[in-house]
Amino acid sequence: MGTKHKSPEHPTPLTFRILLALADSDRHGYGIIKEIEERDGQGSAPNTGALYLALQRMETEGLIQDAPTPEHGGGDARRRYYRITEKGKRVAGAESARLAALVATAREKDLLAPGDA
Amino acid sequence: MIRGILAGLIALAPPEFRERHGEELLLTHVNRASERRGFFRRILFGVGEAVGTVFLVLRLRLEPGKPSGVQPPAGRFRFFETSRQDLRFGLRTLRRNPGFSVTVILVLALGIGATTGIFSAANAFFFRPLPFQQADRLVRIFETNPEFGWTYADAAPANALDWREQVAAFEDLALYTEFSNQVTFLRDGEPELLNFTSVTGNFFDVLGVRPALGRGFRWEETWLGNDAVIVLSHAVWESHFGADPGVIGRSVDFPGGTVEIVGVMPPEFRFPDSAVQVWTPWGWDPANRGATWFRRAHWVKPVARLADGISAEEASAQLEVVVQRLQSDFPETNSVMGAGLMPFRQFLVRDIRPPVLILLGAVGLLLVLACTNVANLMLIRATDRSKEVALRFALGAGRMRVARMMLTESLILALTGGGVGLALGWAGVKAVGRMNPLGIDGATEVALDHRVLLFALGVSILSGILVGVAPAFRATMGGLVESLKEGGRGGSMGRGTIKAANALVVAEVSLSLVLVLAAGLLIRSFLLLRQVDPGFTTEGTLAVQFTIPATRYGSRDEVLDFYDEFLLRLEGQAGIVSAGSVGQLPLNGTSWSSQFQAEGWPPDRVGFEILHRRADEGYFETLGIPLIRGRLFSSADGPDDPLVVVVNETFAREHFPDEDPLGQRIAYDRAASEESTWYEIIGIVGDQHQVSPGQPPRAEVFENRSQDWGRNQWVVVRTERAPEQMVPNVRAVLREMDPGIALASTRPLRTVWRSSMAREEFLLALMVTFGVVALLLACVGVYGVTTEAARKRTQEIGIRVALGARRHEVIAMMLGRGMTVVGVGLLVGIAVSVPAGRALSGLLFGVAPLDPATMVSVAVVLGTAAFGASYLPARKATAMDPVDSLRAE
Known part of the structure; x- marks a missing residue:
């Protein structure tokens, strides 16, 4: 808790996950939840309120934006779809690099067995 | 339910969020909720969602410009941090005083438990959906006859069959009965009787219940010649047929010949009542429809499903037209025969309504009494803490802060009490449910559903606020100087606090008088009922x-x-x-x-x-x-x-x-x-x-x-x-x-x-329990206040005794003040009893709701108990050596 301020370039785990979920496709909130649960397992997704709090703030900061309802594959006109912005991609990329560097360090220090991710 | 709560919460969010994400959030919630299976999983999920949305709204409101999803460091988020502090502090204070905490929790658990228990019964009767498809479209029809004094009579089958064909507002109408007959089935070679009941072929369809196995009846099977079919209850299918799916199509012996098993109902279907084990079609001869006896004998119960979009009033008007036609067509049987209809649930609970409402009223009073009692205890304790509070003010704590601290404490107590109470109430309801003294039929089931849980939660929070407000107000409204002055001589009550405590005692005594009086009236009524000679020998x-x-x-x-x-x-x-x-x-x-x-x-x-x-x-x-x-x-x-x-x-x-x-x-x-x-x-x-x-x-x-x-x-x-x-x-x-x-x-x-007196006995047992608890609570209240008053006046008593006052004079003086308060409470109670007694009058036998003898004896019982409760501390106070009294504090 010592850090005074965290820049958007250093997103929280939830923000990062949302960015990852949106990296390959526009999704609505429920789609994002499904994507997170598919990657990290049942029960890993935040409650609905927390998700939309994050979405609202990410939108304000320009990490994500509104997307049109997809024409193909069962788009639902009542729903809102979210799309990752260029800035969002940059933040996600930077965070990925930072995490990758951390993982590299962990591997150097033999914390990671060769078979692990 | 939860969706409604979320929608309400989102309405509190800033408009820009509401417009952009509100609808989308609800859609996502609904999708996720539909994935949850099982009652408790749903409840847990729902609570999580509600809490998450509360936080969402608070954060959006309180920290509009905050960057994305970054978790707030401690201290930046004042409200929750303070609450956490209050919580921790409250828990610590309560742990330090285990005797006090346990007493308060138990008293509240008693009140909340009784209230929740009775509410869960009321919930089953009035709120839980009936176990039928679109039950709000079901109506129950009855015949009326002013000459016979009939109001909700069974119908004659010929009349009911005419309604079925001639009232367009009915999508369909089925006939059942509450009588059951017995048929002998062999179970492991031993003859065993099963209860079967007769219905029309469309019975299951009208109720909208599908069999778990096989099929229900068809309309043609109502009639003689097609009626050699039966449907089994789930329990009988398991007990007599080893839950064998192959029973469908099997033939069994029945009175009147061999019948074929065509279906098995789901386990939750127990209509008309849980004793029914087999359903069979009536098997009427179609020629009966022209017979006079078929229109004269009244023994079937009609239930109809209203056609889509038709209101009960419209159906009622159409029924009236047919009824009048039958009156002129069949004057011999129908000249004064009327008919009416009522929503199905309303009909089923019409007898149970008054006693359940009275019990709800009684436990409501008991809960208020429990809260008053706890408020009194808290008030007394608040004076013990007046120095601590004064110190907090002196150190710069705001009034709101101190009030909030005290409210948090009482909320912790109330919620714990509520949890214990819920368990108590539920255990009680389960035990009572097995005896079924109110005659619950197969359409109602007492269950611990979200309504009961929300009710218990709501009642607990309400109680917490109720018991916390008075002491919080007392503690913070008195100025710093007054607080120090009042409590300066040590931890006893100031004059204002005594006044507040006396007011609470008046409330306690009057509330308990109402409850004890209700118990007294029911006791007298029951004794009179038992004295009635039934006209035959019950012994031997x-x-x-x-x-x-x-x-x-x-x-x-x-x-x-x-x-x-x-x-x-x-x-x-x-x-x-x-x-x-x-x-x-x-x-x-x-x-x-x-x-x-x-x-x-x-x-x-x-x-x-x-x-x-x-x-x-x-x-x-x-x-x-x-x-x-x-x-x-x-x-x-x-x-x-x-x-x-x-x-x-x-x-x-x-x-x-x-x-x-x-x-x-x-x-x-x-x-x-x-x-x-x-x-x-x-x-x-x-x-x-x-x-x-x-x-x-x-x-x-x-x-x-x-x-x-x-x-x-x-x-x-x-x-x-x-x-x-x-x-x-x-x-x-x-x-x-x-x-x-x-x-x-x-x-x-x-x-x-x-x-034949089971319902009266059950009401009596509950009311006497409530009455005894009320009496005890009132005594605890009187005892507490007298003890405090005595403590405050220890020095005064010492001086009086030192100056030669006799001990009994001092006791009389103290009792006089205590009993004045009790007397006021009794008078207020008698005034309140007038409307309360009137509400009870429908349940009484041979005794007037304001029976003077009962009223006097109840007042005497209550007065004596209160006398005892104030005599003990008064005697203790005067028993002290005057020197010690003077030295006290």
Whole structure:
């Protein structure tokens, strides 16, 4: 808790996950939840309120934006779809690099067995 | 439910969020909720979602410009941080005072538990959806007849079948009955009786319930020739058929021939009541529809599904048109026969409503009383803490902060009490539910659902606020200087606090007076009810019932011979004095009723609503029912001899006030003629209460069992030993005669008598419990305040004693003040009792709601208890050595 301020370039785990979920496709909130649960397992997704709090703030900061309802594959006109912005991609990329560097360090220090991710 | 809460919360969010994400959030929530299976998983998920949304709204409101998703470091988020501090502090304070905390939690648990328990019953009756498809479109239809005094009568099948065809507002209409018959099934080679009930072929479709296995009935199967089908309850399918899915299509023996099992109902379907194990179609002869008896006898219960978009009012108006048409088409049976309808649930709970509402009112009072009591305890403790509070002010704490701290404490107590109370209440409801004293039918189920949980939560929070507000107000409103001054001499109450505590005592005494009075009235009423002579001997008498199967005893003579032989063999048993037979036990409900005319009466003289029962000479002798005049049935009144009947005293008094009923001939017709069946009255016997000791006996005619025979009689025996002990002997005699017939029911008449008052007894037990708890709570309150008052005046007492005042004078002075407060409480209580007693009047028997004797005794009991509660601390205070008293503090 010592850090005074965290820049958007250093997103929280939830923000990062949302960015990852949106990296390959526009999704609505429920789609994002499904994507997170598919990657990290049942029960890993935040409650609905927390998700939309994050979405609202990410939108304000320009990490994500509104997307049109997809024409193909069962788009639902009542729903809102979210799309990752260029800035969002940059933040996600930077965070990925930072995490990758951390993982590299962990591997150097033999914390990671060769078979692990 | 949860969706509604979320929608409400989102309405509180800033508009820009609401417009952009609100709808989307709800959609996502609904999607996720639909993935949750199981009751508790749903509840947990729902609570998580609600809490998450509360945080969402708070954060959006309180920190609009915050960057994305970054978790707030401690200290930046004041509100929650402070709450956490309050919580931690509250828990610590409460842990330091375990005695106080446990007392408060228990008192609140009692109040919240009782309230939640009664609410869960009310929930089952009034709020839980009926276990039928679109149950709000179901209506129950009944017949009315001002001449007979009928309001919610069963329908005549011919009338109901006409409504079904002629009222367009009904999508469909089904007929069922609450009577059940018994059929013997073999279970592991032993005969066992199953209850079956008859319905029309569309019964399951109208209720919208699908069988778990196979199919339901079809409309054609209502009628004779197509009716050789049955549907099993889930329980019987498991117990008698080993839950074998292959039972569908299997043939079983039934009265009247072999039938095919076509379906098995789901386990939760228990309608008309949980005793039903098999459903069969009525199997009516279509020719009945033209027969007069089919329009005269009223024994079916119609339930209809309203057509889409039709209101109950519209349906009612259409029904009225058909009813009037039937009145003119069938004047002999229908000239004054009306009909009405009511939403199904409303009809099912119409008897239960008043007692449940009264119980809810009573537990509500009890809860307020518990809260008042706890508020009092908290107030007393708040004075103990006045120094601590003053110190906090001095150190710069705001009033709001201190008030919030105290409220947090009381909320912790209330929520813990609520949790304990919920467990208590639920255990109580489960225990009571097994006895089913309110007569819950198969359509209602008492369950711990989200309504009960939310109710318990709501009541707990409300209680927490209720008990916390007074002390929080007291602690923070008095100025710093006053606080220090008041409490400066040590931890006793200031004058203002005493005033507040006295007000609470007045409230406690008056509330408990209302509850104790209600208990007192019900006790008196119940004692009077028990003193009513039911008209027959309840001691040393036993009744058993069985059915003589038509498959093996086809003719009238075979059935009559069986009963005669059985009674003869019973009387030959050691320990059995006499035996007899009757169609329906007294205090066990009525069978059928009719109108009648006596020979020679003018056409406009008709006797309405006479009850009928089939009996023999042995019935009257065995149950000690006196013969007033004339004679009982004898062997001379055989099946082919002239028809004779015996009437009760009420019948003689009401219908033959100026003539001698003996020797009169009567026929059960409105316009009797030569073609009518005529019966001669040969005797008058004493009245027996037919329904309950609280309802006066009605005019009744006893037909002779040998002349008007049936296969489903009760057999009564008078025993020399305890009646329960004779059951094996009776069973052995029956087995000796026919091992294939099982006893359906064995009931000592004492049990019959007791269970006719079961509802009254249940209400009494609950109310007495509430009354006793109320009395105890009031005493605790009085004791607490007197103790505090005594503590505050220790020095004064010391001085008085030192100056030579006698001890009893000092005690009298202290008691005088305490009892004045109690007296005011009693007066307020009596004033409040007037409307409360009126609400109770429908449940009372033979005692007025403001019965002065009860009121005085209740006031005396309460006053004495309060006297004791204030005498003890007063005596203790004066017992101190004056030197010690002066030195105190």
